[in-house]
Amino acid sequence: MNAVAETIADAVGGSRWLRGYVRGKLGSDPVFEAGRAVVARTGGPVVDLGCGLGLFGLWLRQLEVDAVYRGCDLGRWKIEAGQRAARQLGCEDFQLRVADMTNFSLEGARTVCAFDVIHYLDAAGQALLMERLIDAARRGATVLIRTGVRGCGWRSAVTRAEEWWTRASGWIRGGKINFPRLEDLHGVFAAAGCRVEVRPLWGKTPFSSYWLEVTAPTDLPLARTWTTD
Template structure:
């Protein structure tokens, strides 16, 4: 068993129900975003604000892989925050997870993660969130965005179908509202003085997921 498999097993067994454990196990094994963020933040002394953190799986994964920075996860679903606190029990340094939303972000300076969040907001709120998130990035910090991008690919259509199923299952409190195009994410960040790079990050999934990295130009 690899060190990553051991870490995932430790995270999963702290979750409070079989359903959550099964979901987290599959997500952590298949989705490449956790390992990629861990690689990008390795050695970073800056705190991380994880907007739309869900159960805080990113924070738990980072702790299990040796990242010791301050972590604050925010999500608008109290059920997921409660489950995330259970999954984070005993981790040191402790993770902070709290109920909140994109319209009431705390004062913060460091790195910011927006992983699979934007498409649950209307276009205007996406732009507003990106603008606010940009103000939370420290001078040497990084804004990490992973999101489905709207295009004509089969991956995009597979993603739309999957989001419909998630909404029917009630795992998501709201369904997808607006899948942004690349320029809809990049333009407001460039206007705020950031250089933005992007690349596919779908791994073994069929979804049209891309990673965007924004740094002060």
């Protein structure tokens, strides 16, 4: 896996700091492997909302998961760097667009990803996105969400502080810092009759990151319980 992270970091290029960031992120964040395991099962097209540099798509391709991949992000330089990396690595059926996740097309998606992006939206934006995700699940997509949450004690405080730092440093510009409550997020999908699996996915980080896997409504939705302490 470290060799894969190295290859992708080299393809993204840029400053030493950026290459180090990509290598470190791919080498340590469990979201990429969690997502890969699902896409290997469910297949593409994969739509990655707020994809940043498109690292998840590059990760899939380097690990021979050949799903069609479409990502969007508001950060133009990230999209352009991801496009260059995809070209360099010979990725086909790989599209990255500068676009807003609240209206980016989910048409035909088998897997929809929203990794660490929901909290950028205000309450109305989150509600709109949830509606679209529920609709995608109803049409057969598997929806994968990873997000920091409120109400998870010291982890939530550290996550909020880190988010402030990303704004202060200029790494992320604009958007809200509006972490959802896990209960609310789960509740929206469950109320729509979706099947929702939830687990912590913070790896070795101090963040309040949870993973939700949402699929089409069934007659027997899974009942899940969790604690956030």
